[in-house]
Amino acid sequence: MMNRRELLQAIAVATGAAFVYNPAYAIWKPPAAATSVADSGFNAQQVALIEEICETVIPRTDTPGAKDAGLPAFVIGMIRDCYTPTQQALFEAGMANVETRSQLNFGKSFTDASDAERNELLTAIDSEALAYNKGEKVVWEGEGFGDLPHYFTLFKQLIIFGFFTSKEGGTEVLRHVEIPGTYKDIPYKEGDRDWATVWPT
Amino acid sequence: MANNTYDAIVVGSGISGGWAAKELTEKGLKVLMLERGGDVQHLKDYVNMQKNLWDYPHHGRPSLEAKATEPNMARGTGYPFNEPTMGAWASHQTAPYVEKEPFQWFRAYQMGGRSLLWGRQTYRLNREDFMANGKEGIAVDWPIRYEDLEKWYGYVERFAGISGNNDGLDVLPDSDFLPPMNLNVVERDVAARIKKQYKGERHLIIGRCAHATENRPDQGRGKCQHRDKCWTGCPFGGYFSTQSTTLPAAMKTGNLTVRPMSIVKELIYDKNTQRVTGVEVIDAETHETITFNSKIVFLNASTLNSTWILMNSARDVWDNGLGSSSGELGHNVMDHHYMLGGSAEVDGFLDQHTYGRRPNGFYIPRFANWGSDKRDFLRGFGFQGRAGREGFMRDSSELGIGAGLKASLAEPGKWTINATGFGEILPDHRNKVSLNFETRDAWGLPVLEMDAKIRDNEIKMRKAMKEDIVEMFDSIGLKNAKSWETTYHMGKGIHEMGTARMGRDPNSSVLNQHNQVWDAPNVFVTDGACMTSASCVNPSLTYMALTARAAEFAVEELKRGNL
Numbered sequence: 001m002m003n004r005r006e007l008l009q010a011i012a013v014a015t016g017a018a019f020v021y022n023p024a025y026a027i028w029k030p031p032a033a034a035t036s037v038a039d040s041g042f043n044a045q046q047v048a049l050i051e052e053i054c055e056t057v058i059p060r061t062d063t064p065g066a067k068d069a070g071l072p073a074f075v076i077g078m079i080r081d082c083y084t085p086t087q088q089a090l091f092e093a094g095m096a097n098v099e100t101r102s103q104l105n106f107g108k109s110f111t112d113a114s115d116a117e118r119n120e121l122l123t124a125i126d127s128e129a130l131a132y133n134k135g136e137k138v139v140w141e142g143e144g145f146g147d148l149p150h151y152f153t154l155f156k157q158l159i160i161f162g163f164f165t166s167k168e169g170g171t172e173v174l175r176h177v178e179i180p181g182t183y184k185d186i187p188y189k190e191g192d193r194d195w196a197t198v199w200p201t
Numbered sequence: 202m203a204n205n206t207y208d209a210i211v212v213g214s215g216i217s218g219g220w221a222a223k224e225l226t227e228k229g230l231k232v233l234m235l236e237r238g239g240d241v242q243h244l245k246d247y248v249n250m251q252k253n254l255w256d257y258p259h260h261g262r263p264s265l266e267a268k269a270t271e272p273n274m275a276r277g278t279g280y281p282f283n284e285p286t287m288g289a290w291a292s293h294q295t296a297p298y299v300e301k302e303p304f305q306w307f308r309a310y311q312m313g314g315r316s317l318l319w320g321r322q323t324y325r326l327n328r329e330d331f332m333a334n335g336k337e338g339i340a341v342d343w344p345i346r347y348e349d350l351e352k353w354y355g356y357v358e359r360f361a362g363i364s365g366n367n368d369g370l371d372v373l374p375d376s377d378f379l380p381p382m383n384l385n386v387v388e389r390d391v392a393a394r395i396k397k398q399y400k401g402e403r404h405l406i407i408g409r410c411a412h413a414t415e416n417r418p419d420q421g422r423g424k425c426q427h428r429d430k431c432w433t434g435c436p437f438g439g440y441f442s443t444q445s446t447t448l449p450a451a452m453k454t455g456n457l458t459v460r461p462m463s464i465v466k467e468l469i470y471d472k473n474t475q476r477v478t479g480v481e482v483i484d485a486e487t488h489e490t491i492t493f494n495s496k497i498v499f500l501n502a503s504t505l506n507s508t509w510i511l512m513n514s515a516r517d518v519w520d521n522g523l524g525s526s527s528g529e530l531g532h533n534v535m536d537h538h539y540m541l542g543g544s545a546e547v548d549g550f551l552d553q554h555t556y557g558r559r560p561n562g563f564y565i566p567r568f569a570n571w572g573s574d575k576r577d578f579l580r581g582f583g584f585q586g587r588a589g590r591e592g593f594m595r596d597s598s599e600l601g602i603g604a605g606l607k608a609s610l611a612e613p614g615k616w617t618i619n620a621t622g623f624g625e626i627l628p629d630h631r632n633k634v635s636l637n638f639e640t641r642d643a644w645g646l647p648v649l650e651m652d653a654k655i656r657d658n659e660i661k662m663r664k665a666m667k668e669d670i671v672e673m674f675d676s677i678g679l680k681n682a683k684s685w686e687t688t689y690h691m692g693k694g695i696h697e698m699g700t701a702r703m704g705r706d707p708n709s710s711v712l713n714q715h716n717q718v719w720d721a722p723n724v725f726v727t728d729g730a731c732m733t734s735a736s737c738v739n740p741s742l743t744y745m746a747l748t749a750r751a752a753e754f755a756v757e758e759l760k761r762g763n764l
Contacts, residue, residue, distance in 0.1 A: 162260065180426065180557035194592060
């Protein structure tokens with residue numbers, strides 16, 4: 001993989017040009033920063049809950065997990081900046097529901113539950129989400145959220161997007177080549193990693 | 202230059218403006234190129250070109266606030282509005298327009314215009330495209346034929362650098378190509394199956410695109426590195442843009458002056474000579490009005506803005522502006538209708554994957570109303586698409602959570618194929634733009650009002666496009682073939698055309714066969730505004746060829762003393 005310095009060298013070779021950035025002239029503007037965790041309105045307990053939900057969905061294995069990749073800060077910024085008020089309300093209702101069910105099932109907060117307990121609960125809720133989205137009656141009634149899917153679908157899709165488009169997810173779990181040079185067929189065997197993407201999906 | 206006088210003024214610095222500047226300066230004219238937006242220097246101003254999704258606050262997705270600021274662009278789905286290209290599109294805040302019918306207008310108000318942000322697909326129109334209006338009695342006949350443009354296509358292709366394969370198809374004439382990019386193993390298989398199933402009457406070919414697939418040291422351009430970050434500017438100059446290709450050539454002549462932040466308010470028309478003597482410009486920063494004089498003017502401000510300039514000029518002579526004597530200025534708005542297509546799954550090939558990010562796809566050229574194929578609508582459509590293995594955003598609802606989910610999504614999924622249709626829109630007098638004086642932009646200028654929509658022929662065609670792609674995928678044995686469609690309205694194709702069409706008769710067209718305004722022959726319009734019909738292929742290559750052709754004619758006419 002090529003680092004920034006090597007990229008600059010490659011460009012200089014290809015174009016014969018040396019250059020520096022002058023952001024004053026930029027038309028491509030740096031987008032506004034994401035809402036920070038501190039400004040998000042989530043309290044410490046909620047932030048800890050989001051963190052553990054993220055890590056349970058995408059745990060650290062022999063490669064980085066959600067926490068290593070900077071979630072939940074990303075998830076929190078996305079929720080506050082890119083989701084509608086109704087979606088945000090669903091997200092928060094879902095967080096409360098996870099917490100309630102942890103208390104019911106294990107007699108303790110989700111953040112105090114063991115990895116195995118967290119996995120057990122979210123696995124059950126993941127199955128429930130699948131059933132709910134097919135129109136089956138499940139524990140979560142989704143009252144007040146109209147046509148929105150089960151809250152866990154929102155959690156899962158956002159966590160997956162955030163993780164696999166993070167640097168850790170994109171380069172250490174997926175593969176990334178900054179300057180591929182060409183496009184061609186290659187042999188594939190099970191276990192070979194997929195490629196990172198460069199456009200938002 | 203002394204007293205602001207030049208041989209030629211080129212209004213706009215995008216694809217066609219860059220070509221006009223290059224051709225006119227190389228022929229020895231002193232040229233002033235006016236750009237309404239700010240300067241963008243090649244390489245050094247491409248601030249996002251090395252970023253990855255993780256470098257953007259929302260990994261590339263636009264925030265609700267960004268969407269709310271630019272409601273016109275953020276509507277519906279579509280590639281252009283995201284964090285990597287944020288700021289590169291003109292803002293509704295300073296440059297509004299009025300929609301009598303829904304219209305999405307993607308404008309790039311900066312040096313290079315949309316040449317930095319285009320899709321880079323490049324196809325020649327075919328012989329029929331230039332004759333269909335005349336044969337079918339639609340609108341007016343083109344005043345030129347394929348043969349008139351053929352050598353100019355070759356001329357611009359050799360300089361711009363067009364990658365593609367010599368496919369030998371009448372429906373899609375070959376360009377003068379650089380080496381083609383590669384179809385992948387599944388695309389080649391699907392191509393072979395289509396050829397067999399349709400007995401050589403339908404084709405899947407590699408897309409033709411304005412990418413250098415060989416180094417071009419003479420132009421200071423490196424070959425395309427398949428990074429697929431083109432819309433942030435290319436560090437190698439791998440794709441054609443004003444900055445990478447035409448501007449350096451024009452600058453080299455020593456004959457070019459570029460003035461950014463220069464909004465052309467109107468052309469200055471002299472009733473006595475029936476010629477334009479120059480342009481009046483508003484400085485975008487100081488709001489000061491400045492006059493520049495020239496012997497000829499090339500309008501390359503982008504389709505609707507070139508027409509806006511004509512409409513806002515010589516209103517004391519014609520109520521609807523310069524070029525309106527035919528009653529056709531502003532009329533016959535066209536685009537390519539799309540936002541629909543088909544997808545399918547491809548069994549097998551699980552021991553195959555691809556390497557690299559190809560900034561191009563496959564193309565299925567028009568087959569409807571071609572040869573023995575007859576339909577209940579006029580004209581046709583093509584499909585652009587790609588086959589690939591599903592990525593991490595595939596349906597994960599049954600993949601569970603935890604280490605298993607992570608491991609599954611770290612690997613590619615099954616092969617799928619997607620194709621998006623692009624259909625021809627007929628020129629229709631009822632589809633129009635006009636000046637709206639009630640709404641003003643940040644410089645106090647009237648804005649455009651859009652009143653254009655797709656009609657019966659396009660609606661019939663859209664039905665066929667969806668049916669045809671599903672039928673093709675089914676008939677060659679692909680699985681779960683289905684069609685999709687989301688909202689299309691005019692402009693969304695970002696292929697605006699028409700509104701100052703070429704023709705044979707000053708009573709029914711705005712421009713003659715050399716792109717001269719009938720009412721002022723020293724004004725040439727060579728961007729998309731000049732199109733008499735739309736074909737179904739991406740139009741920019743045709744603007745390049747028309748511009749080079751008109752530039753040569755203009756210089757000869759100057760020498761002959763006719764302008």
